[in-house]
Amino acid sequence: MKVITSILTCLAVTTTGLLSFAQETLPPAGKPKDFKLPVYKKMELPNGMKATMIPYGNIPKVTVELVIRTGQVHEPKVARWLAKYTGKFLEEGSTKNDLASLSKKVAAMGGRLTVSVGMETISIGGSVLAEFAPEFLGLLAELVTDPAFPASSADRLKNDLKRDLSVRKAQPDAQASEKFFTMIYGDHPYSNKLPTEEMLAALSVEKAKKFYADNFGAQRSSIYIAGNFDQKAVEQSITKSFSSWTKGPAINYPPAVQQRSNEIAIVERPDAPQTVILLGTPVPDPKSAEYTQLEITNSLLGGSFGSRITRNIREDKGYTYSPYSTIQNRQKMAVWYEKADVTSEHTAASLAEISKEIRGLQEKAPDIEELKGIQNYEAGSFVLTNSSADGIIDQLVFIDMNSLKDSYLTNRIKDIYSVTPQQVQNMTKKHLRYEDMTLVLVGDKKQIDNQLEEIKKTRAVKKAF
Template sequence: MKKLTLYTLSLLLCCLAPAYAQKQTPPEGGKPKDFKLPNKEEGSLDNGLGYTLVPYGAVPKAQVSLVVKTGNIHEAENEVWLSDFMGNLMKEGTLTTKGKDLSLRMARMGGDLNINVDPNTTTISGNVLSEFVPELIQLIADVVQNPAFPESEAERLKNDLKRQLSVSSNTPQSQASSRFFALMYPEHSYGRIFPTQEMIEGFTAAKARQFYETNFGARRSVLYVAGKFNKAQAEEAIRASFSGWLQGPEPKYPTPTAQPSQEVAVIDRPNAPQSTLMLGLPVIDPSQPDYLPLQVTNALLGGSFGSRITSNIREDKGYTYSPFSTVNVRKGAAVWYEQADVTTEHTQASLQEITKEVKRLQQEAPTAAELEGIQNYQAGIFVLQNSTPQGIIGQLNFLDLHGLPDSYLTNYVQNVYAITPEKVKEMTAKYLDTQKMTLVVVGDKKEIEKQMKGDQSLKVN
C-alpha cells in the first residue's frame, strides 16, 4: 500500500509539473550591449593592398579573406555571370599548383578554399587552424596572382552553370526577382540577374582571364585575418606574399540609376496554385544618415517574424506561409521590397493588406512597446552577426564598401534604441511611397488580371 501511495503521488506530481511550469512567467531577457570592436591592426603595402588583422576568440582557428572590389557589377551586358565563371575557374589551380593539390593543401590545414562572387565583390577565403594562417595567406596570394585558367576545365564548369541557370531561373521567386530588378535598374548591371544559355556557351578560359586582368589587382583588394593567430607571422606572410602583386585598376563602381515606377508586370504560370509577389521601390543606401532608422522600420513593417505584414497576411489571414520584406543593399544603391507567395485566389487581397499596413504606419506611429520588441530583435541579430571571425570580417568589409566609420558598428546598438516611434512613422512616409512602387506578380495571369481589373490604380503589363 505504501509503495502504491508513493507511486500515485509521484505520478500526480509528474502530471502537475508541466501545468505548474506553464504558469510561471519567464524572466525578461536583457537588452543587447553595445558592440565592442576587437583591437585591430590596419596597414597597406606599397602596391595599394590594404590589410586588417583582428585577434578574436580563444578557439585555435582563424579566417583569412581577400576581398577584391569587383564582381557582377563589372560584367558586360552580354556576359552575365562571367565573373562567376572566372571565380570557379580560379579554383582549378595556379601556374604552380593544380586544383586537386590546392584542395589537398587546404584539407591538411583543416579547411577548404572558397571563392565567392557577388554583385560588388569577389572573396577568396579559408578558415584554418591557427598555425596554418601564414601558409593560407601564401596560398591565397598564389591563387589571385597566378591563376592558371585551364581550358580543359572550362566546358565542365560551363555545364555546371547551365544546370544552375536551368534550376534557379525557373522558380517563380527567381522569375519575380529577375523581372523586378530589371525594372529597378534598367540600364545597370544590378538589373541583370540571369544570363542566357547562349551567354554561358560563349564563355572561354580566355574571356575569364581577360575579366581577371581588367578588374583584379592590389589597389582593389583588402586582406582580412580574424581569429586566433600570430600577428607578426601573419603580417610577415602578407608582405612576403603580396608585395609583388601588380597594382591593377583603382576601385571604380558604375553609378547605379534606380528608377521607381508605378508598374505592374505579370509573368504567366497558367493554373499556378500560388502567386509570387514582389512590391517595392528604390530607397537610400547605407551611406545616408536615415539608413539605420529605415532598417528598423523595415523590421517592424515586414522584416521580422513578428512584423505587421507577416502578422496580417500570415497569422491573421492565412494567405501565405513566409512573407518578408528587406532593404536590398548594393554599392551606391538600395531597394526596399516585400515578397510573398500567396494563394492565387487571394492575390489582390494580399496586395491590399500589404499596402494597407504601409499606409497605416505612414499615418500612425507604433507604440513604444511594439517598437521596443523590434529594437530588441534588431540589436540582438546584430550582436549575433558579430560573434564569429567570419561575421567580424563581413562587418568590416561592409564599412569599407560603403565608406562608413567604425562608429557605425560600435554605436549601432545604442543608435537602434535611440529611434523613436515618430521616427519610424517619418521613415515610412518619407521613403515607402506606395504610389511609386513597382509590382511584379508571377502566377496565373488570367486569374490575376480578373482580380485586379477593378483596381484603377494598377495597370497590368
Template sequence: MKRLLLLLTGLALATTPMLAQKQTPPEGGKPRDFTLPRRQVITLDNGLKASLVPYGDVPKVTVNIFVRTGNMHEKANEIWLSDLLAQLMQEGTTSRTAQALSEEAARMGGSISVYSNFSAMVISGSVLSEFAPALVSLLADVLTNPRLPASELERLKANLKRDLTVDKSRPQSQANEKFAAVMYPDQPYGRIYPTEEMLTSYDLAKVKGFYDTQFGAQRTQVYVSGKFDKDAVEKAIRSSLGNWRKGPAMNIPVAKPATAKSFALLDRPSAPQSTLIVGLPMIDPTQPDYVPMVVTNSLLGGSFGSRITSNIRENKGYTYSPYSSISSYYRGGTWSERADVTTEHTGASIREILKEVNLLRTTAPTKAELTGIQNYESGIFVLRNSSPGGIINQLSFIDFHGLDESYLTNYVKNVMAVTPERVQQLTQKYINPQNMTMIVVGDRSKVESQLTEYKPAGKLSGSK
C-alpha cells in the first residue's frame, strides 16, 4: 500500500508541470458584418415619419416615439422644463388617468414611459406582439392628448428638486456641469442643472407653453421593432396620428464646442478623491474619421483593456474606473477622459493620462494591440443591435445625424479597416494635449500644488 501511494505521488508530481503549462487560446472568429433588418418607412401627410422593423422571433414588440425637442430647446431660464413636462405626461391623458394608462399597458404584458434628454422627448413601451396596434394607439394618446394635471405639478417639482440636490452633491456631477459650461458657453448643451429657484418658478402655463411650442408631427418619428403585424400597426399609426397637428418644423441647434483651452479647480474640502475631466472638441458622426476615431478612443481610454486604464488603474492603482468617451451632439461633440483618483495622485494621474496621449501621437500601436480593440468594438456593436430596442436606438441615431443605413451595415468593416498608422494620425490630428480643457474637483489645499504645470498664470479658473 505504501509503495502504491509513493507511485501515485510520483505520477502526480511528474504531470503537474505539464498541466500547469499555459495553453494558447484558439484564434477568435472573424467579426461579422451587421445585417440591418429591412425597414418600411411611412411618411404621413402631416410630416410624421414611422419606421417599421420586423426583428426576431420572440413574441414581443417595442414602440418608441421620438419628438425632436427636449433640453436642446430649453432657454437659459428653462433648464429641466422638458423633464417636468415628461413627468406630467405620464400622469394621464384627457381620456385616461395615470392609473388607467399603467393598467392598460400591464394588461398587454408590458409598460410605458416618458422621458426627456438633450436631443429628444421619448414616449416608449414594450408589450406582447398581439397588442402592437393597441400600444401604438395608447402611446399616441399620451403624445397628442396629455392631461398635464395641475394637481400633480408641485409634487413633481419637489421630486426634481430632490434629484437636483442629490446630483449636485456628487463630485462627478459638479465636474460634468463645469466641463459642459466651459465647452458649450451660452448654448443649451452647456446647461446641465437648473437652480432650485428656477424649478420653483415653473407653473402649468410654462409647461403647456413648451408643449405647444415644441411638439408636432413634423418633429416626430415613430419606431416599431420586434414581432408584429405590419399592416395592423401601420393602420394604427395612421388612424391615431394622421390627424395630429403639423406643429413646428424640425429645428436642431448645432453644437459648437469652444476651441480655447481652459482650466478649473472646484474646491471640495477634505475629499479623499479628486474627480478629473480632461477633454477637447471632437468631430461628429457625419465625418469620415468618426468610426476610426471610435476605435482610437477605445484603444486609448474607452475600453477596459485600454492604455490609460491599464496605466492608472492596473499599473499605478490611482483609480478604479477611468474611461474616455466621445460625446456626440448635432454636428459637434467632445472627447474626454474621466477618472476619480486618490487625492495624493491627482497631478500624477493627469501626467500619466497626457503621457499615454503623447505616446500614441508619436508611436503607432502594434497590430496585435489594435486587432484586440477592433474585435472588441465589432463585438459590442453587434451586441447593441441584438434586441428590438437596440435596433431602434441605432436607427434613431442615424436618422438624427442624417446618416445613410450604410453607416450601420458597413460599421464592422470600417472598424476592421483601421490601421495602426491611422490610429496614430488621428491622435495627432484630434487629441492634442495643448488644446485640452481640464476640470478638477477636489481638496484644493492638497491638490493645487500638484497642478501648477497645468493651470494658467494667476488664479485658477473656476476656483472657489
C-alpha cells in the first residue's frame, strides 16, 4: 500500500511539473537562415557525361545517384512500361556480376543499390561506406555500360509487371490519375496511361535492349556524389569507369501541349463507399518568376497539413481523411491539382467547400499571421530536406532538370519569406480558377449522378478579377 501511495505521489508531482512547464511562455521559433550550398565540384567527360561532387557531413558514408534523362516519356505508345521492364533488367546485374554477386558486393560495402524508373528519369544509385566510393562507382558503371539482360529473367520480370498492373487497375487513385492526366496531356506519355495486358505480354528482351540502346548513354547522364569522400579517388574512378561509355543520344524530351478545360469526367466504381476527387489545372513551371509565390499559395490552400482545404473538409467536416494539393512538374510545364477521397454521399458538399476555399482566397488576401505560419513550414521543410546527402542530391537534380541556377537554392529561404499576402491572392485569381479546372470523379455513378446538379452549380459561378 505504501508503494502504491509513493507511486501516486510521484505521478502527481510529475504531472504538476509538466502542467507548470506547459503553461510557461515558450520562446518564439528562430527564423531559418539562408541555405549555404556546400562548395561542390563539377566535371564533364569527353563523352558528355557530367559529374557533381558535393563534400557533405562528417559521417564516413557517401551517397551516389546516377540520373539518366530518359524514362516512360520515351516509351513507344504501343509498349507502355517498357522503361520499367528495362529498369528491372538493370537490377539483374551486368555481364560480369549477376544479381546475387552484385548484391553481395554492395552489401560488403555497407550499402544498398536501387534502380528507380520515373516519367523523365531513370535513377541508379545508393549509399556505401565512404572508403568504398570508388569501387561502388565502378559497379554502377558496369551496370549501365554492360547490362546482362538475362533471357532467363524475362518471364519473371514480365510477371512482376503484370501483377503490378492488376493492382493498379483496381486502385481508384490510379484510375483517377490516368483519366485526369489524359484530359490534360492527351496522347502524350505524360498522360501516364496504364498499359494493356497485351502490351505487357508483348514485352521482350529484344525490346528492352532496343530501349536501352535508343535512350541510354553518357550525354544523357549525370552522376551526383555527396558525403565524406576522397575527391581525387572519386574523380579518378569516374574517369576510369565511365569514359568508355558510348555517347548515346542527346537529351531530348518529346514536346507536350497542355489542354485546359472545365470538363467533368466520371469513372464508374459500382457501390464504392468513397469518391476520389481529382481537380486541377495547368500552372507556371519552376522557371517562372511566379513559381515560389505559387508554391506558397499551394501550401496555404491545400498543400500542407494546416492548409485551408485540409482543415475544412478533414478537420471541420470530416468528409475525408487525407486530402492534399500539389504541383506536378514536367519539362517546361506544370499542373496544380487537389486530390481527396471523400465519402460518396458528400461528394458535392466536398467540392462546394473546396470551391469556397479557393474563391475565398481570390476575394481576400490571407492575413500576415496565417501566411507567416505557412512560410515557416515551407522554410523548415526546405532546411530539413538539406539535412542529408540524399536531400542535397535531390535539390541539385531538381535545379538541373529545370535548368535553374544555384541561386534558386541559396535564395530559397529569402524568396519564401518575400511572398506577400497580395501575391498569394493574385496567384489564386490568376492561376487557380475553380470553375475552369478539369474535374475527375471516381466512384459510385448512381450517387455521383444524384449530386451532379449540385456539383455543376459549384462550377457555374464566374467572377471577373
